[in-house]
Amino acid sequence: MIPYGRQSLDDDDINAVVDTLKSDFLTQGSKIPAFELAIANYVTANHAVALSSATAALHIACLALELSETDIAWTVPLTFVASANAIRYCGATIDFVDINLDTGCICIDALAKKLQEAKESEKLPKLLIVVHYSGISCDMKAIAELCHPYQIKIIEDASHAIGGSYKNKPVGCCEYSDCTIFSFHPVKIITSGEGGMITTNNAPLAEKCQLLRSHGIHKNIKSMCNKNPEPWFYEQQSLGFNYRMSDIHAALGLSQLRKLKTSVHIRNQQAQQYKDALAHLPVKLLQVPERTYSSWHLFVIRIDPNQAINRSKLYQLLIDAGIGCQVHYIPVHTHPYYQELGFAWGDFPIAEQFYQNCISIPIFPALKKQQFVIKTLCDLL
Numbered sequence: 001m002i003p004y005g006r007q008s009l010d011d012d013d014i015n016a017v018v019d020t021l022k023s024d025f026l027t028q029g030s031k032i033p034a035f036e037l038a039i040a041n042y043v044t045a046n047h048a049v050a051l052s053s054a055t056a057a058l059h060i061a062c063l064a065l066e067l068s069e070t071d072i073a074w075t076v077p078l079t080f081v082a083s084a085n086a087i088r089y090c091g092a093t094i095d096f097v098d099i100n101l102d103t104g105c106i107c108i109d110a111l112a113k114k115l116q117e118a119k120e121s122e123k124l125p126k127l128l129i130v131v132h133y134s135g136i137s138c139d140m141k142a143i144a145e146l147c148h149p150y151q152i153k154i155i156e157d158a159s160h161a162i163g164g165s166y167k168n169k170p171v172g173c174c175e176y177s178d179c180t181i182f183s184f185h186p187v188k189i190i191t192s193g194e195g196g197m198i199t200t201n202n203a204p205l206a207e208k209c210q211l212l213r214s215h216g217i218h219k220n221i222k223s224m225c226n227k228n229p230e231p232w233f234y235e236q237q238s239l240g241f242n243y244r245m246s247d248i249h250a251a252l253g254l255s256q257l258r259k260l261k262t263s264v265h266i267r268n269q270q271a272q273q274y275k276d277a278l279a280h281l282p283v284k285l286l287q288v289p290e291r292t293y294s295s296w297h298l299f300v301i302r303i304d305p306n307q308a309i310n311r312s313k314l315y316q317l318l319i320d321a322g323i324g325c326q327v328h329y330i331p332v333h334t335h336p337y338y339q340e341l342g343f344a345w346g347d348f349p350i351a352e353q354f355y356q357n358c359i360s361i362p363i364f365p366a367l368k369k370q371q372f373v374i375k376t377l378c379d380l381l
């Protein structure tokens, strides 16, 4: 079975991990700051904080931005559940903003309308998590302009989008947001096995994230309440977690980062091949806006629902042909947990329409059989 996405590891990656295994530190060593610095430099952000996953990163980012039970936060329904769950971990009230059918990203008009309504009903959110669906950056400038008058904090969930850019700047530079989250799960653009990262230009925010990832413990004398500490002393000042990345993971991530640019370039070539070859088929493809460079984590096609072969049939036929595919995503608000909170089918019609017709086909640098995928799709449709 050809997977829809897969990691690409080479001997350098394996050697980097082996070297770390032979070193003195498997965790809390030098690979973590090295990986953080390399990511910060790559995306041109001032700070980067490595975490055990993007899910942990989203949780910590919400906490560091002081999201609590008395707050409201918004995200989009067309995402992996982790983007929404982070809001719930903080006990905040969640709501969603519908998406744009052409990009799969947050709909700017829907956001403007919802903000106006929220202002009138005095239910403005404290925080908004936007998702760069499939690798396409959201229109961050427009989002920031809409959120700015209400001081709404903005988190970019860029789990799909490392290596992409928006208005000639790398995704993760945080020009229009408080922070950006990346995922290094093996199905994403580069991997550390499991892992995540927060990038930000806000030094106090970065420091809060560092504390929260390691139990809320201070080891720096300057920031301790005890002004005369013994040499072994440390202080827990807030309720943190163990959300640390290990050095083994960081060594892999650091090695993978060297291949990020090439990897995203290959994904763009593969996307172009699909675009050319599928143009005559009754399918709709994602539209990458101007001055946006997608990292093409996913290649999503939307099937005309009036076709004899609809999405469900196509899914089964592709699987039967040995072509792994997936549906991204079941709208978050329709999961039983979120229905329990009061959401229902029909609440976010564009995301639901997108879900009904979408299917993600294989795209990843090590994909050898793209021509076979194309031929199969052409034959079936």
Ligand SMILES: *Cc1c(COP(=O)(O)O)cnc(C)c1O
Pocket: 053, 054, 055, 056, 079, 080, 082, 083, 131, 157, 159, 160, 182, 183, 184, 185, 194, 195, 196
């Ligand atoms: C994969 C993903 C996550 C979670 O990433 P982990 O590193 O597996 O925790 C969060 N948000 C989106 C949009 C994702 O695709």
